[in-house]
Amino acid sequence: MAESAGFVSRPKELHPELFPGGTPSDAAVPVRLPHYRLQGEALYFLTSSNPLARLDEGERRVWEAIDGQLSVCALRQRLGTDLDRALLRFIDLSLCELVPGAHPAGRQRVVVLEPHMDDAALSVGGIMWLRRRECEFHIVTLVGVTNFTTQITIGRDYFDPETVSGLRRDESVLWARHVGACHYTHPLREAPLRFSDEPWTLAWYQRNKKAVGAFVNHTAGPEEHQDWAALIEKTILELKPEQLWVPLGLGYHVDHELTRNAFLGLALEKPWLFKGLELYCYQDVPYAAIAPFHADQLIQALEGAGATFEEQRVDITQVMNLKLQLLTLFRSQFKIDPIRRKVEACGSKLAQTPEGYAEVMYRVLALPDCRVEQAATVAIGRRVQDLARKMAPWFERNHDAAQIRILVAVGVGRWAEDVTFLLESFPYTSFEIYLPEDCLIEAEALTSARIVTVPVDKRWKSWFANAVRILVRHPGPCVLISGADDDKQKKIADALGAVSIGSDTLVALTMNQLVLALRTVRSLVD
Template structure:
């Protein structure tokens, strides 16, 4: 682990559990020292472990049982507040930025059980708990604070269970289709965003209805002058931006906003330095139930491509609302 400073702290992932007296990870038995794993609680730097223990920790890290978190740093007073449709969306899209500046995640639809993993699909209550635990670990790595708004994910809502994507992604139809839910989300966000200096909302790439709900709720607040003097940007949703055009969504949404008198959308690349890129990589390792490792690698490659010819090894892309 030569690339990691010895001030970073190992954290065992929450998916490590004892089942029938055996230590398991992601539902499979593992041969690991439970006492050493217990010390990996985010409070002990690598320097506190013996060379032999550090070698073991390196092996566990490669296997995915744990990840490493940098020392906590004071948050930037202008750190972003990221409206995250679900736990993981903020880190996937803006983890590098938050690693540099700190921030706050507003996890809107934070009650969820959806997964394609058979082990966890058969255990919805465990899945619900672990999805939140994943977010807690990732936020610790990134230096973010998390606020759970407690709304139910589309996959667990009767109206949306079989169809939680909509087309086109720049539509504002969600407010009409689930009006009571939309009003409740908007009201909660109004309170949570009070006093924010920089608000980052999902662009809605891919058309997931929960992402559109968050975007439209933030836009409703902007139209009503309820964001105060906050600067508003829209981030490209990951991993959906790997498969759908963020540029098209921004162009069509921008035209709609300009017609409504809100202004247009202007793209910006936010540079991610080497330490922030490493920190984001560690943080995304926390998401194991819904996010596949191949998707994480593709997100990293996407960030590298965005940064081509720029100031850092990676970048994250947003669109700023210019009123």
């Protein structure tokens, strides 16, 4: 008998009241985990061909009868003595959960906005568990259409949005039932699907993953903000919460950024929507560990625009293990050990004791009374400001240049938007853009007589060699987009820009940084 792929959900610890005397209570509701399929006499995990557990005839009857609605009592009446033996085995193998059949009445109505179907659990799962008896949580996921699972990491062709979205909804609903919450989704598509909504295959993804990744980490335009803001407004009007929890939008993922910016834009344009509401912003986990400086930077920028916050750290030390157990329900998205380390890192940083864990929310006492510059809110904001200072004199010298060469080592992300902005910013300039061969799909989004795209080898060393050759042979204004996050490559790229004889060279990490810096410079010039 195989164990369940290392997952460690323990319903008996989560809800001991549902196991009086060690057996499931009549009122409990069994729910099958949505990742397992019964084929013949065995259960399999998603696309795996290795049987996870073999079931006898009685166990198969129980598995097929569990529908997530019938209580243990109702199932016992239907199945008799087969139920308890099979159910306890399913629970021990982490194939099935028991959730409460009822929750206290009169709880405070709290809407928790999340970009993706796991963000609330990762970020404030401990607080929600602690407050489940006093708060009636309504978890609202803005991105309801997705095609991402960890199957991609093991080379499986598992990209159908309808299948994957359904699986992720089932995960989220099951998690929500543990904390007595309701779960809803809006029909927005996740960032990778906005890059391309054509049918994906594994070969297509492997060929274009650099371009997809650049899109995911690229700031969005105003049209998307409006779409997301409209759904947040719809949520508030329909659910009428007493409290609203919104992510700070930490890190580099555009969907988190969009959620925060849509909320801020809505608060500025329609402040009456939030009248009488208790507003909270929560720290995005695990992005708070990936960009540990971002929360302070963002709070400072918002306070500069008139906002006032009260930081509230909630000790979750006693329930941290339960939080991690519940995260195992999202097993289409991550293995528990890698995500556990990031979740624990975020929690321990906030705790008041060395062995403790905490989650943080910021109560919004006053909303911003003016618009915050986008470059001040993004995780790369300081890098954008640094580049803008260098770019200002470079732009002054080259805004009417006949030709500018751009050497890109990574994906652009939003080719049509960025190239259009470059053409507008340099109206007399033709561009020669050297693009890695595995990012050429981006150039299909927009063509222009003033744009020449030159494919180059995708390896960073080849990019470096091309940069040297072009800087030596073709003096003139040039932009190097190195994509170099590690110190060694960044120093090499900066050195190239500093020593290029006869070339007026600007070095950026990404096209996103370049465009945000250019917008900053133009706002000052215009």
